[in-house]
Amino acid sequence: MSDESIIPEDNDDVLAAELSLGLLSGDALTHAQRRARTDLRFASLVEDWDIHFSSLTETIDPVAPPKGLFDKIKAQAYPESPQRIWKKLGILPALIGAGAAALVLIIAMQFGNYMQPTTPVASLVAEVVAEDESIIVAAAYVEDSQTLFVEWQVGDRIPDRDVELWLVADGDAISLGVLSKEGKVTEVSIPAELRNLLVGGALAVSDEPLGGSPTGVATGEVLAVGPITTL
Amino acid sequence: MTTREDIEEMIHHVALNDRAAFEGLYAATSAKLFGIILRVLKDRAAAEDVLQDVYMRLWKGGAQTFATGRASPISWLATIARNRAIDRLRRTKPESGLEGVAEPADPAMGPEDLVVASSERAQIDGCLDELNPDRAAAVRGAYLDGETYADLAARFDVPLNTMRTWLRRSLISLKDCLSR
Numbered sequence: 001m002s003d004e005s006i007i008p009e010d011n012d013d014v015l016a017a018e019l020s021l022g023l024l025s026g027d028a029l030t031h032a033q034r035r036a037r038t039d040l041r042f043a044s045l046v047e048d049w050d051i052h053f054s055s056l057t058e059t060i061d062p063v064a065p066p067k068g069l070f071d072k073i074k075a076q077a078y079p080e081s082p083q084r085i086w087k088k089l090g091i092l093p094a095l096i097g098a099g100a101a102a103l104v105l106i107i108a109m110q111f112g113n114y115m116q117p118t119t120p121v122a123s124l125v126a127e128v129v130a131e132d133e134s135i136i137v138a139a140a141y142v143e144d145s146q147t148l149f150v151e152w153q154v155g156d157r158i159p160d161r162d163v164e165l166w167l168v169a170d171g172d173a174i175s176l177g178v179l180s181k182e183g184k185v186t187e188v189s190i191p192a193e194l195r196n197l198l199v200g201g202a203l204a205v206s207d208e209p210l211g212g213s214p215t216g217v218a219t220g221e222v223l224a225v226g227p228i229t230t231l
Numbered sequence: 232m233t234t235r236e237d238i239e240e241m242i243h244h245v246a247l248n249d250r251a252a253f254e255g256l257y258a259a260t261s262a263k264l265f266g267i268i269l270r271v272l273k274d275r276a277a278a279e280d281v282l283q284d285v286y287m288r289l290w291k292g293g294a295q296t297f298a299t300g301r302a303s304p305i306s307w308l309a310t311i312a313r314n315r316a317i318d319r320l321r322r323t324k325p326e327s328g329l330e331g332v333a334e335p336a337d338p339a340m341g342p343e344d345l346v347v348a349s350s351e352r353a354q355i356d357g358c359l360d361e362l363n364p365d366r367a368a369a370v371r372g373a374y375l376d377g378e379t380y381a382d383l384a385a386r387f388d389v390p391l392n393t394m395r396t397w398l399r400r401s402l403i404s405l406k407d408c409l410s411r
Contacts, residue, residue, distance in 0.1 A: 011399075011403070013402070013403070013406050014399050014402050014403060014406075017402040017405070017406070018399075018402070021370070021373040021374055022314075022317050022321075022373060022374075022377060022379075023373055023379060023380055023398070025379065047301060047302065050302065050306075050310045051301065051302045051303075051306050051310075052354065052355045052409055053310075053355065053374050054302070054306040054307075054309045054310045054313070055306065055354070055355050055356070056355060056356075056371060056374050056375060057267045057270075057309045057312075057313060057375075060263075060266045060267050060270045061266050062262035062263045062265070062266045063262060063265050063266040063269055064261075064262045064265070065261050065262065065265040065279060065282055066279065069261075069279055069282065069283060070254070070257050070261070070286075072283060073257070073283050073286050073287060073290075074254075076283075076287055077253070077286075077287060077290045077291070078250070132322065133284075133318070153291050153292075154287065154288075154291065
């Protein structure tokens, strides 16, 4: 009898622990991360493990970080960033990273109906992330208004250059225009013929001359790419 | 003395982009988080980058995802710091193992700016002690050194599938113990 038979593959507790510990890779990791974002029961198992394992850090001695570090953080943090729009959309960008992505998303209720007659609800989201995570651009699509909200959240913008947003679908990259400067949410109205391409597509951002690519195809470096996910 | 409630309060205010709360949270928690990140990365420059990234993420929306009640705030923050450090480790992992790399210590820097009551005594330590020592070491290695199944199989010199089975069994035992 093989050992595997003793431990069913679908033991969620074990899978949650493996995700929390960071033992998974490849498809298994992708699959588990998706479940942690969409399956609340599973997300709560992962969180249970996160809490237990985190107490392994209790015996680690604090070390004061260098004095100037917080100044760097402040300089990066304080250009204004309109978080409110994300709240209104009932979603929060996935900012936590491995394992704890579970804690994200959801929560439209809490920003409920007293704000406005109908709370816009995002149906598609994308996190457009550079390979080294030096750049993060969050996007959410609201079906009712056929609007894609895009925010450059993390990363330095190149002076005197623009960032252009692309919808990548069926092997083509279609320009969705240039992004507003850092700290502003860009609203992109999605024309009817592109709406069907969003599901299963991806978003990308590239470095372009001011005003965007003169040719209609990306001319500069592709800075970050991220798949569009259905909520 | 900074209490759990103080830190919770600060996180909630950081979620509202309250700068004073952000500065308070940093003062109260950065040394602990830096200690954790250094423990994982064993590289000061990389640890500074990751610490900066953690606080940026908290400021830029991460703090809004904190839910009062489940995780204690320091456990929640420790999880974020550890996860970001492991992500960084995975991206820059050197060919050789990290065993034997001395942990940087700076005696000039004291932990004076962090006093957090450790309310729950680490139940997991007791439960790990019930496991075979090798397997407890494997779980700790995965959590604090970012060791994957492949790394652990190499360290304990067993086939990958054996390591996977060992560890899965250990995780089931752990779960049983933790739910007692």
